[in-house]
Amino acid sequence: GRPTLAVVGATGAVGTVLLGILSEHADIWGEIRLIASPRSAGRKLAVRGEQVEVVALTEDAFDGVHLAVFDVPDEVSARWAPVAVGKGAVVIDNSGAFRMDPDVPLVVPEVNPHAARVRPRGIIANPNCTTLSMIVAIGALHAAFGLSELVVSSYQAVSGAGQAGIDALREQHARVAGTDLGTQPGDVRRAVGDTGPFPAPVALNVVPFAGSLTEDGWSSEELKVRNESRKILGLPHLKVSATCVRVPVVTTHSLAVHARFENEVTVAGAHEILAAAPGVVLCDDPAAGEYPTPADVVGTDPTWVGRVRRSLDDPCALELFVCGDNLRKGAALNAVQIAEAVAAELPS
Numbered sequence: 001g002r003p004t005l006a007v008v009g010a011t012g013a014v015g016t017v018l019l020g021i022l023s024e025h026a027d028i029w030g031e032i033r034l035i036a037s038p039r040s041a042g043r044k045l046a047v048r049g050e051q052v053e054v055v056a057l058t059e060d061a062f063d064g065v066h067l068a069v070f071d072v073p074d075e076v077s078a079r080w081a082p083v084a085v086g087k088g089a090v091v092i093d094n095s096g097a098f099r100m101d102p103d104v105p106l107v108v109p110e111v112n113p114h115a116a117r118v119r120p121r122g123i124i125a126n127p128n129c130t131t132l133s134m135i136v137a138i139g140a141l142h143a144a145f146g147l148s149e150l151v152v153s154s155y156q157a158v159s160g161a162g163q164a165g166i167d168a169l170r171e172q173h174a175r176v177a178g179t180d181l182g183t184q185p186g187d188v189r190r191a192v193g194d195t196g197p198f199p200a201p202v203a204l205n206v207v208p209f210a211g212s213l214t215e216d217g218w219s220s221e222e223l224k225v226r227n228e229s230r231k232i233l234g235l236p237h238l239k240v241s242a243t244c245v246r247v248p249v250v251t252t253h254s255l256a257v258h259a260r261f262e263n264e265v266t267v268a269g270a271h272e273i274l275a276a277a278p279g280v281v282l283c284d285d286p287a288a289g290e291y292p293t294p295a296d297v298v299g300t301d302p303t304w305v306g307r308v309r310r311s312l313d314d315p316c317a318l319e320l321f322v323c324g325d326n327l328r329k330g331a332a333l334n335a336v337q338i339a340e341a342v343a344a345e346l347p348s
């Protein structure tokens with residue numbers, strides 16, 4: 001029979017997009033079971049055109065489940081993913097709990113699809129949305145030219161922090177819209193008050209910090225970009241420097257990338273690779289005003305690349321501007337792609 005899919009964290013920002021993608025894609029699933037915290041149990045959500053009741057996260061919720069996609073906080077995944085595996089499910093986890101576990105593959109189907117087949121813990125990790133929003137394009141360039149270094153600045157949308165992030169930006173916008181705020185030190189901060197999940201106002205502002213503080217001043221988000229890029233690309237010594245910044249965009253992360261390669265590169269060569277790469281759209285005609293922006297990319301599946309330039313002072317390096325919908329390819333879509341690939345291997 002057809003496999004049973006569980007979606008754990010079905011009511012969140014990523015869960016909502018995930019149910020939409022499952023409704024759009026070819027329907028390969030038997031039951032789709034929606035699981036969330038007990039607080040959300042009993043709610044009904046639309047998937048495949050039907051209303052499905054959400055059940056509470058318990059061990060029994062995984063009875064008969066073949067695949068479970070988790071989109072919940074790290075500590076919830078750490079506790080419950082092994083429970084689902086114990087019940088016979090393959091878990092695709094979008095938290096940070098397992099991504100750097102050497103026994104858990106970190107998979108982007110366009111870049112390292114074979115990694116998904118070796119999963120000694122029964123868990124496959126989905127990368128962080130910031131890494132995922134650029135890695136399909138970077139992986140294609142790496143395959144062609146051999147990557148040696150990345151210097152990345154992110155422009156991250158508020159939905160990376162979930163529905164609470166979206167709500168915070170909307171509330172802050174409402175407080176500043178139509179005012180002359182943004183002209184005096186601290187005026188936006190005073191008007192906004194509570195900054196929600198962000199450490200500073202995000203309306204009329206940019207915030208040079210995402211995630212939590214780790215050693216030597218790096219944010220957790222910046223270390224994720226480094227560690228996850230290395231693992232996905234299979235380059236454990238890749239030089240990576242990231243600066244992660246939150247911007248007043250609802251959904252779609254952007255990244256300015258300086259990518260250095262083993263050999264000299266040309267813009268024409270990079271264009272050829274990017275134009276042919278599955279999952280990438282080349283949008284690069286600045287004379288015609290064509291480059292990706294988050295407002296145009298949101299709601300789409302591919303990784304969009306524009307502003308491709310060869311570095312003026314380094315013939316081996318390219319500068320790129322990359323945009324990807326952080327809830328789709330950055331989270332839900334990548335997880336669904338992995339789930340569909342694993343489902344195709346299951347005995348029917």
Ligand code: 2RA
Pocket residue numbers: 128129130156157159160161210211221
């Ligand atoms: C963010 N990448 O954008 C992080 C977590 N999803 O906040």
